[in-house]
Every structure is written in structure tokens, then in C-alpha cells.
Amino acid sequence: MDAEAWLTDERRLISSGAWTPPAQRRAERRARELTFDEYAAAWLESRKVHGRALADRTRDHYTDLLDRYISPTFGDVALSDITPEMVDKWYELCAVGRPTTQAHAYSLLKTILGTAATGKPRPLIPFNPADIRGAGTASRAKKVRPATTQELAVIIDAMPERRRLMVALAAWSALRFGELTELRRFDIDLKHSVIKVRRGVVRVREATEDGGSHMVRKVKSPKSEAGVRDVPVPPHLLPEIRDHLLRFTAPGRDGLLFPGQHGNHLSTSAFYGRVSTVDPQGAIIRNGHGYYEARRLAGREDLRFHDLRHTGLTNAATVGATLAELMQLAGHSTASAALRYQHASRDRLQDLAERLSQMAEGGAE
Numbered sequence: 001m002d003a004e005a006w007l008t009d010e011r012r013l014i015s016s017g018a019w020t021p022p023a024q025r026r027a028e029r030r031a032r033e034l035t036f037d038e039y040a041a042a043w044l045e046s047r048k049v050h051g052r053a054l055a056d057r058t059r060d061h062y063t064d065l066l067d068r069y070i071s072p073t074f075g076d077v078a079l080s081d082i083t084p085e086m087v088d089k090w091y092e093l094c095a096v097g098r099p100t101t102q103a104h105a106y107s108l109l110k111t112i113l114g115t116a117a118t119g120k121p122r123p124l125i126p127f128n129p130a131d132i133r134g135a136g137t138a139s140r141a142k143k144v145r146p147a148t149t150q151e152l153a154v155i156i157d158a159m160p161e162r163r164r165l166m167v168a169l170a171a172w173s174a175l176r177f178g179e180l181t182e183l184r185r186f187d188i189d190l191k192h193s194v195i196k197v198r199r200g201v202v203r204v205r206e207a208t209e210d211g212g213s214h215m216v217r218k219v220k221s222p223k224s225e226a227g228v229r230d231v232p233v234p235p236h237l238l239p240e241i242r243d244h245l246l247r248f249t250a251p252g253r254d255g256l257l258f259p260g261q262h263g264n265h266l267s268t269s270a271f272y273g274r275v276s277t278v279d280p281q282g283a284i285i286r287n288g289h290g291y292y293e294a295r296r297l298a299g300r301e302d303l304r305f306h307d308l309r310h311t312g313l314t315n316a317a318t319v320g321a322t323l324a325e326l327m328q329l330a331g332h333s334t335a336s337a338a339l340r341y342q343h344a345s346r347d348r349l350q351d352l353a354e355r356l357s358q359m360a361e362g363g364a365e
Contacts, residue, residue, distance in 0.1 A: 023122050034124065036082065036112075037075040040066055043112050055223045056204040062108055063205070069094050069105040079116055084129045091132055103138035110136060146311040147171065151298045158294035162248040163271060165240050166258050167291070169195070170305065173231050174312035174330050177305055178202055181266045182219055183257040185249060193238060194230040197222070197331065201265050217265050226333035275301070 013019035044062060047054050054062070073090045074082060087109070095101040110130035117128040147155070152171050156164050169175050178200035187196045199219050206216045222228050233241065250259040260266040273290015288296065295303050313326055323335055 026122075034079050035075065036077050036079060037066075037071055039079055039116060039124070040071070040112055043115060055202075056218060056220065057202045058223075060205045061104075065101075065105045065108050069101070070109050074109070079113075079125050082113065082125075082129050084131060087130045088132065091135055099138040103136055106130065106132065107136040144307050144310045145302070146314045147298075147300060147303055147308065151300050151303075152308075152311065154298035155291075155294045155300070155303075158297045159291065160289070162244075163258070163290075165237075165244045165248075166271070167294075167308065168237055168240065169233075170308035171311045172234050172237060172315070174309045174316070175231065176200065176309065177268070177271075181256075181258055184254045185245065185257065186253050188241065188245065188257065189230075190238065190242065192230075193233045193235065195233060197227065197229050197231055200227075222331060224331075224333040226327065227331040229328060229331050231329065272305075 010019065044054070044059065044066075074086075077086075091102070091106055094105055110128065113125070113130050114128045116124040117126070152167075156167050159167055166180050169180060170177070173195065175195070175197070179197050182199045182201045183195065183197075187198065189196060199221055201217050201219055203215050204218050205213045207213050244257070248258075250256045250263055256263070256265065258266050260270060271290060272292050274288050275292040275296050276284050276288035277286040279285055287293075291305060292301075295301055309330065313330055316326060316329060321329070327333075327335065
């Protein structure tokens with residue numbers, strides 16, 4: 001009797017032209033019951049990129065975007081109730097004045113909804129309602145101006161002695177802050193003049209027993225195979241490295257190259273320090289220290305520490321490094337990533353212009 005009743009209902013749907021496969025109807029009912037937050041939590045837990053689980057920092061970044069920008073609007077809304085009009089309205093009001101954050105938040109929302117629309121074994125929603133052309137990209141809000149050799153010399157000289165090599169390696173070998181703070185004695189190969197990059201330190205969110213969370217430092221391997229690399233050391237830095245190993249590196253084979261105050265990993269606050277407080281007449285009220293003060297003395301308060309990578313890669317390009325060599329130096333797995341750090345050198349372009357003239361004059365002869 002139940003089977004006959006079911007078959008009667010199915011025939012009625014077929015006759016009215018509203019029939020869809022039973023599995024699809026079950027998925028639609030589930031979507032009507034499943035909220036965005038519930039689905040997003042499961043998505044974060046199971047998400048993989050190239051077969052690997054999300055990196056801790058990536059997971060933290062996604063969680064932050066969800067908590068601050070996406071869930072307040074869509075968290076309690078059923079997946080099937082999210083419409084393109086809702087997404088359009090949310091996008092206009094999301095992270096106003098912060099285009100990069102807006103683009104990141106939209107990309108995450110689009111990816112999550114896209115997974116729901118193409119999910120296995122059955123889609124939970126018929127289509128992805130996040131379909132705003134170009135919303136997932138943002139032009140660079142800040143154009144990076146690499147440090148000149150003179151500015152770099154001022155910054156290094158103004159740093160505490162035990163931190164000078166750190167700035168030099170960032171600028172000349174294009175190493176990241178997290179890679180530098182995890183370097184140990186056994187990573188330095190003076191015989192072959194290379195630094196072996198195998199790990200890095202990241203700050204990640206860790207849950208506490210009371211249900212809260214706090215930030216902790218965690219040592220991890222690079223997120224891509226390209227990040228594991230041997231970085232050549234410019235010869236002019238070798239004497240500084242030897243001196244640093246003797247005077248400032250923690251003892252033991254696995255001693256940190258740039259230890260913090262208590263022998264643990266160097267914190268960003270200890271490295272960056274603070275900038276001097278100056279009155280309207282230019283007199284110093286409170287002395288500054290660390291990287292913030294050093295870049296002020298160089299007249300480059302806009303220069304972030306990560307921008308020193310731009311300096312290193314730009315200098316390498318200026319002396320003739322190929323794109324493949326720049327990718328190897330920076331630890332990038334794609335050409336587009338490496339290209340973001342390249343800047344045309346004015347002197348290099350002038351040199352190229354002069355060579356073109358020489359070619360033209362030689363042809364005229």
C-alpha cells in the first residue's frame with residue numbers, strides 16, 4: 001500500500017511536469033534545513049587544496065572572514081534561501097574602504113556556495129548565487145617602492161646589533177619574517193654559502209578549554225614544495241653571518257639564529273619596537289627602537305618588513321635573474337606569484353634604452 005501511494009505521488013508529479021529525482025528532492029529539503037553557518041563549518045573541516053588540508057594560517061584567515069564579514073549576514077540563513085540579490089547587497093556593504101578584505105571575503109563566500117552548488121553526490125543548491133564579475137579581485141592599494149641601498153644601509157645601522165643580519169637577509173636573500181625567525185645553526189651552510197629554508201613560524205589561533213581562543217606560534221613546513229629551498233647568500237654577507245653566529249645565535253646545533261628574549265622565537269613586537277615620539281619642533285619626547293624607528297630614520301616609514309622581499313627580488317631582477325631564478329629565490333610555485341614582487345628599476349630601464357640606441361647606431365653604420 002505504501003508503495004502504491006508513493007507511485008501515485010510520483011505519477012502526479014510527472015503529469016504536472018514538476019517531477020525531479022527523489023535524491024534531488026532530498027538534497028533540496030536538506031538545503032532548506034541547513035543554514036550557511038552549519039555548512040561553512042563542515043566545509044572548513046573537510047576542505048582540501050591539492051589533496052592537503054588547509055594550512056593553519058589559511059584556516060584562521062577564513063574563520064576570521066566568516067566571523068567578521070560573512071556570518072553576520074548569512075549565518076542563520078538556509079542555503080537554499082540565499083539569492084543573488086542578497087549577495088549583491090551584502091557585497092556593497094562589506095568591508096567598505098578595504099578592497100582587499102572585501103575581495104577576500106567575497107571569494108570565500110563564492111567558493112563555499114560554489115561547493116554547495118556542485119557538491120557530491122548531489123548539489124544542495126541549484127546554482128551559485130555569488131556571481132559578481134571581478135568582485136574576487138582587488139588592485140593593489142599600496143604600490144611598494146623598494147628600498148634603495150642607501151636607505152637599507154641606514155635601516156641596518158639603526159637596528160640593534162643582534163637584529164641587523166635579519167634585515168640584511170630579508171633584503172638581499174628575500175627571506176620572510178617567519179622563515180628568518182625559525183632559522184637554526186644547522187640551517188646555515190657556510191661551506192656552500194647557502195641558507196636551507198625548511199620551516200617557518202606562523203601565528204595561529206588555538207582553542208582554549210573554556211571555549212575561547214588565543215594566538216600561539218607554531219613551526220610548520222612551507223605550504224608548497226617550492227618553499228623548501230636552498231637560498232644562496234651574497235658573499236658580502238658571509239662575514240656578518242660568521243660574526244652573528246659567534247655573538248648572538250643561541251647555543252647548540254639547533255640554536256635559533258635570531259632568538260627572542262628568553263631563547264624562544266622572536267616576537268614581532270620585540271622586533272618592530274616603536275617609533276620615536278616627536279614634538280612639533282622636531283625634538284624627541286620619547287626615544288624609539290627596533291625596525292619602526294630604523295625605517296623612520298631612513299625616511300621610509302611606509303616600508304613594511306615584508307617589502308624588503310620586494311627589494312631583494314627587484315635587485316636580483318636588475319642584475320639579470322630570470323623568472324625561474326626569481327621563483328626559486330622567493331620560494332614561489334607559480335610565475336604569477338613571483339611577478340607580484342618584481343619592480344622595474346629606473347636605472348635598469350635607462351641602461352636598456354642606451355643599449356637600444358647603441359644597437360640602432362650600430363645598424364646605421
